[in-house]
Amino acid sequence: MSVRTLEVDGRTITAMADQTIFSAAWDNGIRIPRLCHLGGLPDAAACRLCLVEIEGQKRLQSACTTKVAEDMVVRTDTPALQAHRKLIIELLFAERNHVCSVCVVNGACELQTLAAELGVDHIRMKPQYPKLPVDVSHHRFGIDHNRCILCTRCVRVCDSVEGAHTWDVAGRGRNSLIISDLGEPWGESASCTSCGKCVQVCPTGALFSKGKTVAEMRKDRSFLQYIVTAREKRLWIAERKPR
Amino acid sequence: MTADGLRQSREAELDRQSRLKNRIACCSVAGCLAGGGDAVRAALAEEVKAQGASAEIEVCGTGCMGLCSRGPLVRSSAGEITYAEVKPGDAAAVVRSDLDSLNGRILRQSDPFFAGQRRLILANSGKVDPEKIAGYIAQGGYQSLLRATSEMTPEEIVAEVKKSKLRGRGGAGYPAGLKWELVARHPSATKYVICNADEGDPGAFMNRSVLEGDPHRVLEGMAIAGRAVGAQQGYIYARGESPLAIERIRTAIDQAQREGLLGGRVFDSDFHFRIDLRIGAGAYVCGEETALIASIEGKRGQPVLRPPYPPESGLWGHPTLINNVETFANIPQIIENGGDWFAGIGAPASPGTKIFAVAGRIRNSGLVEVPIGTSLRTILFEIGGGVPEGYEFKAAQTGGPAGGCIPAQYLDVPMDYDSLTGIGTMMGSGGLIVMDTSSCMVDVARFFMEFCMDESCGKCIPCRAGTVQMNEILGRMTSGEGKEADFAMLEALSGLLVEASLCGLGRAAPNPVLSTLRHFRSEYDAHVRERRCPAGSCRMGASA
Amino acid sequence: MNPTAPDLNIPASDEREKLLERAMARHHNSGDALIEILHTAQQLYGYLSRPLLSKMARRLNLPPSHVLGVATFYHLFRFEPPKKHSAIVCLGTACYASGAGQLLAAAQQSASEGEWTLTTGRCVGSCGLAPIAICDGIPLARVKPGDLAAVLGGKHDG
Ligand SMILES: Cc1cc2nc3c(=O)[nH]c(=O)nc-3n(C[C@H](O)[C@H](O)[C@H](O)COP(=O)(O)O)c2cc1C
Ligand code: SF4
Ligand code: SF4
Ligand code: FES
Ligand code: FES
Numbered sequence: 001m002s003v004r005t006l007e008v009d010g011r012t013i014t015a016m017a018d019q020t021i022f023s024a025a026w027d028n029g030i031r032i033p034r035l036c037h038l039g040g041l042p043d044a045a046a047c048r049l050c051l052v053e054i055e056g057q058k059r060l061q062s063a064c065t066t067k068v069a070e071d072m073v074v075r076t077d078t079p080a081l082q083a084h085r086k087l088i089i090e091l092l093f094a095e096r097n098h099v100c101s102v103c104v105v106n107g108a109c110e111l112q113t114l115a116a117e118l119g120v121d122h123i124r125m126k127p128q129y130p131k132l133p134v135d136v137s138h139h140r141f142g143i144d145h146n147r148c149i150l151c152t153r154c155v156r157v158c159d160s161v162e163g164a165h166t167w168d169v170a171g172r173g174r175n176s177l178i179i180s181d182l183g184e185p186w187g188e189s190a191s192c193t194s195c196g197k198c199v200q201v202c203p204t205g206a207l208f209s210k211g212k213t214v215a216e217m218r219k220d221r222s223f224l225q226y227i228v229t230a231r232e233k234r235l236w237i238a239e240r241k242p243r
Numbered sequence: 244m245t246a247d248g249l250r251q252s253r254e255a256e257l258d259r260q261s262r263l264k265n266r267i268a269c270c271s272v273a274g275c276l277a278g279g280g281d282a283v284r285a286a287l288a289e290e291v292k293a294q295g296a297s298a299e300i301e302v303c304g305t306g307c308m309g310l311c312s313r314g315p316l317v318r319s320s321a322g323e324i325t326y327a328e329v330k331p332g333d334a335a336a337v338v339r340s341d342l343d344s345l346n347g348r349i350l351r352q353s354d355p356f357f358a359g360q361r362r363l364i365l366a367n368s369g370k371v372d373p374e375k376i377a378g379y380i381a382q383g384g385y386q387s388l389l390r391a392t393s394e395m396t397p398e399e400i401v402a403e404v405k406k407s408k409l410r411g412r413g414g415a416g417y418p419a420g421l422k423w424e425l426v427a428r429h430p431s432a433t434k435y436v437i438c439n440a441d442e443g444d445p446g447a448f449m450n451r452s453v454l455e456g457d458p459h460r461v462l463e464g465m466a467i468a469g470r471a472v473g474a475q476q477g478y479i480y481a482r483g484e485s486p487l488a489i490e491r492i493r494t495a496i497d498q499a500q501r502e503g504l505l506g507g508r509v510f511d512s513d514f515h516f517r518i519d520l521r522i523g524a525g526a527y528v529c530g531e532e533t534a535l536i537a538s539i540e541g542k543r544g545q546p547v548l549r550p551p552y553p554p555e556s557g558l559w560g561h562p563t564l565i566n567n568v569e570t571f572a573n574i575p576q577i578i579e580n581g582g583d584w585f586a587g588i589g590a591p592a593s594p595g596t597k598i599f600a601v602a603g604r605i606r607n608s609g610l611v612e613v614p615i616g617t618s619l620r621t622i623l624f625e626i627g628g629g630v631p632e633g634y635e636f637k638a639a640q641t642g643g644p645a646g647g648c649i650p651a652q653y654l655d656v657p658m659d660y661d662s663l664t665g666i667g668t669m670m671g672s673g674g675l676i677v678m679d680t681s682s683c684m685v686d687v688a689r690f691f692m693e694f695c696m697d698e699s700c701g702k703c704i705p706c707r708a709g710t711v712q713m714n715e716i717l718g719r720m721t722s723g724e725g726k727e728a729d730f731a732m733l734e735a736l737s738g739l740l741v742e743a744s745l746c747g748l749g750r751a752a753p754n755p756v757l758s759t760l761r762h763f764r765s766e767y768d769a770h771v772r773e774r775r776c777p778a779g780s781c782r783m784g785a786s787a
Numbered sequence: 788m789n790p791t792a793p794d795l796n797i798p799a800s801d802e803r804e805k806l807l808e809r810a811m812a813r814h815h816n817s818g819d820a821l822i823e824i825l826h827t828a829q830q831l832y833g834y835l836s837r838p839l840l841s842k843m844a845r846r847l848n849l850p851p852s853h854v855l856g857v858a859t860f861y862h863l864f865r866f867e868p869p870k871k872h873s874a875i876v877c878l879g880t881a882c883y884a885s886g887a888g889q890l891l892a893a894a895q896q897s898a899s900e901g902e903w904t905l906t907t908g909r910c911v912g913s914c915g916l917a918p919i920a921i922c923d924g925i926p927l928a929r930v931k932p933g934d935l936a937a938v939l940g941g942k943h944d945g
Contacts, residue, residue: 045548046703048743060742065548087739091708124732125712150701159850168852169543169701170859172526174711181851182837182844191850197653273912277919277926311915446880447910452912481893483826483863484908522826524861527909540823543860602881602914638879676880690883694909700860 006072015068022050022063025076032076033085033114036151037064037123040224042160044152049085052076082118089115094125095174096132097146103205104217105119110203111149125134132177137187141199143178143210148206150176154198161224166192178206197223244503245511246389249380252502256381266320267291267337268369271304272455273448273487275314275611277612283315286331290338298667300338303375306368306456310356311609313348318369322365325350344364359626361588363596364572367457373491376498379459385504387578394768395578400471401427404574406582408594412759413439413567414529414645414672415747416593416660422564425554426472429562434474437558437565440481440488441534443527444643445694447674449598450568452610454481454488457572458495462518464571466505467578469516470566477518480535482527492520501514527644527698530749532557532565534700545700546746567672568742569598579787590616590659596669597658603640603677606632607730612677613658620654623677634679642671644691644698647758648684684763685770686781688756695752706749709740713756721781725771733760769773803831811846818849825858834865870904874939875921879910885917886932893932894920898939905939 002017008025015024021222023039025032036047043065051060055073063076075081092098092111100106132145155167155178166189170179180189200219208217244252260266269275288302308316310327313327317337326337327348352358362368371378373504379385393401402573405420426434438461454461465477469694481489496518499505507515528534529544536546536558557563573595577585586594593615599622602608606628613622619639623629630636638648641658647668649656660670678687696710715738716729737753744750760767767775769775776783810827814820824847828839833856844854858864876882876891887924891907898905913919916928920935 044702045745048703048705048745051743062548083735084739084743085737087709088704088743091704091712094712095708124728126715128711149704150707165850166852168850168856169854170852171701172543172860173697173699173701174709176707179855181853182841182855183852191852274915277911277913277916278928311913314915350929444880445878445883446914448910448912448914483861485912487912521823524822524826525863526861538822539819540821541817541819541857543857544931545860602917603884608881608917643880674880676884678884682884690880 004068004070004072006068006070008073008074009076017068019066019068020050021068021072021074022065024068025063025074025124030076032063033118034064035110035149036153038153038157038201038221038224040161040221041153041156041201044156047088047149047151049088051081051084053078053081084099085114086118086120089118089120090125091121092149093120093123094127096128096148098155098204103147104208104212105205105219108218109205112204125226128174135186136210138186138189138192138194139187140194141186141196143186143207144205145177146206147204148178149204150178151203152178153201153203154178154207157197157201157224162193162195162197164191164193164195169197182231200224244385246393249385249389249510252377253380253383256377260301260381262299263301264296264321265301265340267300267302268305268318268320268372269302270306270308270314270316270318270368271373272307272452274307274452274483275316276487278314280315282331283317283329283334286334286335287317290334294338294498296338302485303372303378304370306365306373307452307610308369309365309573309609309611310350310607312607313350315553316350320370323352347467355625356607356628359621360612361614363576363588363597364453364460364569364598365610365612367460371457373456373458374494376495376502377399379457383579384459384575385463387575388463388466388470388504389510391470391578392485392510392514394743397473399472400467400578403577403582404471405583407577408582408592409570409573409577409585410595410660411567412569412573412592412597412672414642414669416670419566419570422554422566423468425476425552426562426564429554431562432519433561434472434541435558435561435563436465436468436472436474437475437532437535437539437553437563438477438479438568438571439530439532439565440479440492440568441523441527441530442482442485442534442568443530443698444645444672445672446600446602446676447672448600449610449673451482451485451488452534452600453568453572453598454485455491458491459499460572460575461492461568462495462499462505464574465518465524466509466516467574468564468566468571470514472562474564475517477516478521478539478558479518480521480523480529480539483523485702489520489522495742496520526700527694528700528746531746531748533746535565536563543700545702546748548745569673589614590657592632592661593659597673599673599675601627601677604634604679604682605677606631616659616662618655618657619649622658623654627677630677630679634681636677637680637682638678638684640676640678640687640755641674642669642754643674644694645669645747645754646671646674647754648678648687648762650762667761668754672717681778683778683779683781684720684759684766685717685774685776686721686778688759689714689721689781691755692717692752695748699748699752700746703743703745703749705739705743706745706752707709709736709744709749710752712736713740713753718757720770721775721776721783723770723783725767729771730767805849806831808846811843816847818847818853821849821854821857822861825861825864829864834868836866847852871902871925873904873906874898874923874935875908875911876935877909877913877917877918877919877921878907879912879914881910881914882918885929889920889932890918890920890930890935893936894939897936903939 013028027124034050053075134144136142159165318325409419410416534544534546553563701707844851
């Protein structure tokens, strides 16, 4: 596999030719914000947080899906990008009901962490306060749609890693909703194997394990690495699990 | 069918028509049918029968003749007269060509509405019955497909289309020849041709009128494309909300297949081409090409990131040519008359004609086909007859929810791709909505934002949640609750959607806002600072 | 969003079921044809009930959540039995510019009897006759709010 040399935020780094900008940057300690991407899952390029500027290209590109190229010059943290990212986070907070103080993943939520990192301390938009259900019918897990950011990590892990395809998205636009099977309560889903992978990959407190305290509810994604690696017999999973 | 067969059926139909004393063609597309066109046609047929004139007078259907606001329209080949607002009770007068009793409802080709147009794509309306393939063949139909399969190599076809400088009519205006070449050069053995007939801009009905009025022209264009790029299978993706267009396409495909103009060994060549119909189910975003492909594959119509572009990896991963209905409808005449001929029509950088669906606050609304580059003033005031009495022209919206408005000071702008982009709007697919002094521009922006919000697929955050917030702000403004800070937020969100959205829907959604802000900022100010709507037509009205 | 239709208990001999089976067979029970088959099912049954969706999922070898996800993405699919009558108010640009907003308000006010399924459309292709409403398939051209209300059988104040 050939190697590419590129410049990211002023630093010269090398990467494998088939690596994405996101993963090459990550390997070199440059953390590009993201919510939908998770190493080992097929990418949706949906959250748009990882957008970066590439010299010579008019459009911003999502780092999670753009391959590195020789002599590419990438900027991941310009003021314009920061402003966009802040807005995206604000949009998410206004979209549903994220009350962190009563959330089981308080302190270990990717959305919360990002908001803090990006300095989002108040929301300048009208909160939509939709009335959304919490489904605790499953004997081990629950889903709180109020905290779902529709990143579809759960859908993708269930389909491409577990192979059950319990989850999908119903509706569209602002009315999108994660569903299990034909929309029945999760506990009645015939396809769910109760493997818990979706819970582990969910970036927020939307998917949670029942009966865990806030301190115990920490998500562990290391399984993705070995499952996918074992399945594909390839060692390209470069991404470490996020803290 | 063979070359001889085509000639024979053409001659037979021409001969049949020449022995008629009169052909009374009733508009049979959605606009006139909604106004009672069916009953008119039935009454005319009844009347001809009653007069015992069935042998010499034919009553048939035909495509849109343009002046929809004065429908139902009926055209009589004797004297080349078109009658407007025909009622079933007028049947006797129409059949007898009794001009006196139809006084005031007689339209002639010399009237400004018709004289100002150049009808090439719509050439058959008024002449050809969309439900009969013989009529299309009589007008020279399928001759170009014959040429393309018997006299031209695929490379020559592509070269001709490139020479024509035809640009895609679906909105973006990408050169058709270049796209064809990309697909043609791809080594893959399996390729597809898709006709994008998902026309979903609210207030646009060009594509559907072409399909309802002259479906074979589109099929012929697609088959020529199939030959040129090396595809054996074509799909028409039609909008589920247009049942009549769907029915007409079905009929046309069946007829063409029966005549051997589609299917195996077209004109005894080694060319095979099937066309199947796929029907959308109410999602505007499926007009976007990657979403459309997902939908044909039986999935949620959510766009996927490009590249790869469809010419490289499209339907089921195979190279795919996607063009708009009107793009394909232009192909037969390019093959017939040559690319140079076509390149000489309209504006040099964007040749040909364009169909506009003119509607809103205008006297003559309907379909107008003019050379590209015709000024907006000509279209609206000479052909369109201007705005209703007592009002003044304020702006015209082009490009639908992805476009922008053209205010009065730009009335002389030539309607071509580049000029329109230059003034902050776009050609789009041809919707042209006229607004006058009674229209509130903030409300127009809100209307389109609400549309985009409803139609966002929900995949990416900027579009899914951003349209909600922009709609929220515009809703506030039009109900007298706007805040000064809303302007900054509108701008920031516009920037985010334009730069960060995944597909064209989100990227273009702020355009109506940006364009009205640019040209009608004072109206926004009046709403927010004075709590007043100058036009008096939004929710707040003039009172508050 | 969730189809909450009662069990249809369709007998095996049901003609509609045969037609649906045939439609699926014509597409070789391929998941690619899901949208075509949903169209057919809705035409036959009037709406897409949960048992119907479940049956299609099984026959087409598709995950149930995928079938529901696809069906609910497209606004022409219904998950509840249609009411006796249907009315569509066009909210396309031309109609909106000609007062379709007031038309819709009048329709919403008068059609609350449980007899009418009221939907909105985005341009029904007759912009020259705006504003337009389609009641049980019959287009009402340049219709006034009061007249539409009268058709919908309700009282209308204004
Ligand atoms: C949201 C969205 C909606 C679109 N709708 C249509 C449409 O209704 N018809 C169409 O031909 N193209 C539509 N397009 C453009 C298509 O993606 C594509 O560019 C076009 O079909 C290409 O054909 P052309 O080159 O002949 O114009 C749409 C694009 C976007 C982003
Ligand atoms: S439940 Fe969690 S993983 Fe699934 S879409 Fe919502 S936020 Fe993402
Ligand atoms: S821009 Fe809108 S329509 Fe396009 S992918 Fe994003 S959410 Fe979907
Ligand atoms: S992480 Fe790249 S788009 Fe979400
Ligand atoms: S906008 Fe209503 S018919 Fe076109």
